Amino acid sequence: MKKNIYQPIKAVIEEVIEETHAIKTFRLRPEAEFNFATGQFIELTVPGVGEAPFTPSSDPGVKERLELTIMNVGEVTSKLHTLQKGDVVGIRGPYGQGYPLDKFKGRDILIVGGGVGLAPLRSLLFSLFSGIDNYNKVVLRYGSRTSGDIVYKTLLPEWGKKDKVDVLVSVDVGDSSWPGNVGLVTTVLDNTGVDYSSAAAIVCGPPIMMKFVTLKLLDLGFQPPDIYLSMEKSMSCGLGKCGHCRIGKFYACKDGPVFTYEQLKDIHDIWD
Amino acid sequence: METYFLKNDDLLKFYERIEQEYDLYVPVKAESALKYEYEGKAKLPAADYFLKKFSQVNKEEIVFNEYRTVEPTRAFLTHYKEDIGNYKERPQALCGIKNCDIFSLKVQDFVFLEGKEVDPLYKARRDNTLLISGDCPHFKEVCFCRAFDINPYPAEGFDFNLSPLNNGYLLDVASQKAKMIALSLKGILMPATLGQLSGRAAKRESVNRRMDEHLAQHKIPKKEVLQEIVLSGYNSGVWQDEMRTCVECNGCVFMCDTCHCFLLSEDSPSGNARRLRLWDGCLLKNFTKVAGGANPLRLRYMRLRNRYLKKFDFFIANLGYQACCGCGRCIEVCPGKIDIRRILRKLYEEKYIPAN
Numbered sequence: 001m002k003k004n005i006y007q008p009i010k011a012v013i014e015e016v017i018e019e020t021h022a023i024k025t026f027r028l029r030p031e032a033e034f035n036f037a038t039g040q041f042i043e044l045t046v047p048g049v050g051e052a053p054f055t056p057s058s059d060p061g062v063k064e065r066l067e068l069t070i071m072n073v074g075e076v077t078s079k080l081h082t083l084q085k086g087d088v089v090g091i092r093g094p095y096g097q098g099y100p101l102d103k104f105k106g107r108d109i110l111i112v113g114g115g116v117g118l119a120p121l122r123s124l125l126f127s128l129f130s131g132i133d134n135y136n137k138v139v140l141r142y143g144s145r146t147s148g149d150i151v152y153k154t155l156l157p158e159w160g161k162k163d164k165v166d167v168l169v170s171v172d173v174g175d176s177s178w179p180g181n182v183g184l185v186t187t188v189l190d191n192t193g194v195d196y197s198s199a200a201a202i203v204c205g206p207p208i209m210m211k212f213v214t215l216k217l218l219d220l221g222f223q224p225p226d227i228y229l230s231m232e233k234s235m236s237c238g239l240g241k242c243g244h245c246r247i248g249k250f251y252a253c254k255d256g257p258v259f260t261y262e263q264l265k266d267i268h269d270i271w272d
Numbered sequence: 273m274e275t276y277f278l279k280n281d282d283l284l285k286f287y288e289r290i291e292q293e294y295d296l297y298v299p300v301k302a303e304s305a306l307k308y309e310y311e312g313k314a315k316l317p318a319a320d321y322f323l324k325k326f327s328q329v330n331k332e333e334i335v336f337n338e339y340r341t342v343e344p345t346r347a348f349l350t351h352y353k354e355d356i357g358n359y360k361e362r363p364q365a366l367c368g369i370k371n372c373d374i375f376s377l378k379v380q381d382f383v384f385l386e387g388k389e390v391d392p393l394y395k396a397r398r399d400n401t402l403l404i405s406g407d408c409p410h411f412k413e414v415c416f417c418r419a420f421d422i423n424p425y426p427a428e429g430f431d432f433n434l435s436p437l438n439n440g441y442l443l444d445v446a447s448q449k450a451k452m453i454a455l456s457l458k459g460i461l462m463p464a465t466l467g468q469l470s471g472r473a474a475k476r477e478s479v480n481r482r483m484d485e486h487l488a489q490h491k492i493p494k495k496e497v498l499q500e501i502v503l504s505g506y507n508s509g510v511w512q513d514e515m516r517t518c519v520e521c522n523g524c525v526f527m528c529d530t531c532h533c534f535l536l537s538e539d540s541p542s543g544n545a546r547r548l549r550l551w552d553g554c555l556l557k558n559f560t561k562v563a564g565g566a567n568p569l570r571l572r573y574m575r576l577r578n579r580y581l582k583k584f585d586f587f588i589a590n591l592g593y594q595a596c597c598g599c600g601r602c603i604e605v606c607p608g609k610i611d612i613r614r615i616l617r618k619l620y621e622e623k624y625i626p627a628n
Contacts, residue, residue: 004357005389006536006547048538052563074563207566234562236536239389242552243533244560246582249589254387268506272568 006237008045008090009034011066013083019151023116024081025057025069030091033063038127039098039120039230039258043238044068044076045090046083052076053095053235055257057119059126066091069119069151095238096257099124099202099228105134108194112213113142114185114205118151120230121204125159132164139166139192143185143209147171147178166193185209186216196221204230211271214261224262231256231270276454276461277468279440285460286443287326287334289453290365294402296326297348299337299368318412323348323368336436337368338410339424340599344529345373346380349397350549352526356393356536357547365402367434372417372597374405374429376529379587379595383532393549402449405430409475411483414600416613418483419492422598425476435472442472490613493620498584498594502577505619511573514615517608518555518572524602524610525553530583530595533559554579580615 011028018024036042041055052074058067072081083089109128113121121140128138140159144150150169160167174182181188185205201222203213210229217227233245233252240254248267250256255263264270278286290296299321321337348366384394408415408424417424426433432453433444442464445454454461493501525531535552552559555575561567569575587595596612603611 004547005392006356006549045538050538051536071564073565077563232562233568234560236534236552240387241383241389241391241532242535243383243554243582244535244552246578246586248581249586269568272566 005239006092008043008051008092010088011091013085013087013089014065015085016083019069019153020149022073023069023071023149023151025067025151026080026083026089027058028066028068028089028091029064030066034066034091034094035063036060036066036094037098038101038123040094040096041232041235041238041253041257042066042068042091042093042095043235044080045092046076046079047088047090049079050076051090051236053232053238053253055120055123055230055232056094057122059130060123061126061130069116069122071116093238095235096253097255099127099258101127101131101134104128104200106136108136108199109138110189110192110194110199110201110217111138111140112185112189112201112203112205112217113140114209114213115144115149116151117205117209117230118142121202122152122155124202129159129162129165132162135164137164137166137194139194140168141185141188141192142167142169143172143188143205144169145172147175147180184212186212189213189216189220200226200228202228207271218261224265225260227261229259229261229264231259231264233257274445274451274454275464275469276443276445277437277440277464278434278443278461282460283441284331284334286457287367289457290367290402290404291326293453294363294365296365297323297367298326298329298334299341300324300329300333301335302342321368323366336406336434336441337370339408339412339415340370340372340601341368342601344527344599344601345369345376346529346532348401349377349380349394350384350532350534350551353548353550354393355546356549359393359396361393361396361400363400363402364397365404367404367406369403369405369430370408370599371405371423371426371429372415372599373529374403374426375417375422375597376599377403377429379530379591379597380532382591402432403430404432404434406433407435407472407476407479409436409479411479411486412600412604413486414603415483415598416487416490416492416600417598418480419487419490419613420495420594420596420598423476424479424483435475437468437471437475442468491617491620492613493616495594497620498616499588501616501619501623502580502584504623506577506581508619508622510615510618510622511577514610514618515573515576518576518610519607520555520557520572521607522553522555523605523607525555525579526551527601527605529597529599529601530587554582576610 011030015027043051045051057069170181235245235253236242240251245252302322321341384391431447431450435442533552537548560569583595
């Protein structure tokens, strides 16, 4: 029998962390060392149910473990959410082009996250933190629907205390228990202290959020090559063969999932 | 490349020799439901051909197919549903392959053999496949290879090629594999004469001419403008108009020889789940649906447009030519009579022929 490029390796669930009522972080221990670059994605198999693509939310510097922060929305994820410590899943990858850290050196970095879209960005933040001297400053603006939907509740304040790091969380709909900012994430991008003419912006969230954040960033003076978007489509093979994730002349799995807006701006209906 | 003459009476010996080393598939005539009614003048053949296993047919059933078979050749290289974790490949020989199919195999090769990873199952099968192609002395109403400068006879990409001539065939021997087989068939192969070669050239000219006459009425745009017209036609009403009769059977995709999309899946709810690969298709409703319900191709016209963008923009940008060989299988299979020739023509006319 020959090598099967679509065959996952086993990974044991070591811990399940409940982030919100619908989102859990799974800490996995793969049966072999698993390397990935921040922003690359993997295919996760729930045995007998199927596969789905996710971008790890953990520090790529940690080789023996892998964390995935996953919302319960579909067939694979709803089964996954019933799994517990000790259960076994499959993983294969990593696939695609991640965040180009080299291009961020010496610049202000504005990171804009929406909802569970903070998951890949957490991996990016860990990477940035471990080489923080290379960057001018890191500004995170995170939007969540309600305060109950915020992920990494304990980490966010810790990040905000770090040197050269600024964090602001905003919720779309406020309530009496939420002391922070209320408003869409697009309303907290104006006075960030970031030099918009030279900064890099990294956006990850639901398509509608990415659309309006991109428009806002262009408005603020960002150039299309400086806006990095995570375009996660329906991806099955991860290798540019199965044909599901075409965006114009690209495949999201092979040419992305991280694209600059420059690459995508002339393609129709990219936000659909 | 060496060319020999093989008498009609000896064709079976040729097949039997191939059969010693390969699972051989040969063309047989078949009654099929795929009758495309044509309203024009030309009297065109309506028979259909399938490939069947040589070992399982009555030898008198075997024919020389005058044009491509019903099934796409890619069906012999990736199966509709297969276990990709556990396979054993026996060498196979495919007879009756036409130049449109050979063109399509270039697209399949690009998908499965190029890029960061080679698909090992496809590669094993491709390497183990002997292609015995043939000229097309005729064509079907739906055939339009010449519209995209693909000839109804191959010049390369085969191991053997058969060109019917008088009471036999000219046999081109192209590959090393083919040469080895030809060596063992010396008794029945005679070097082709100049007269035979020019006879073949004249037959080829004749089918070209007849096909060009037939295609003139369809006004199919040249391959050089395909990318431009599908991009400029993004917001055209053509997609909506043409989609009205689509019943979402996905037949156009499954019969297409250049389509390649697939879905990885598992087939058992517990234990040793097998990893399956299934043909998928972009005309199916959930092709691009993501968990949570969002679906970039949620409407039928979007899916039709997507298919054309993939074939005529994506592939031209990434491979250098279109993912369409002009075999017409999609036209023939469509219960809604959606015709790729008509869609391309309309897109072209919308761009280049101003409405008055």
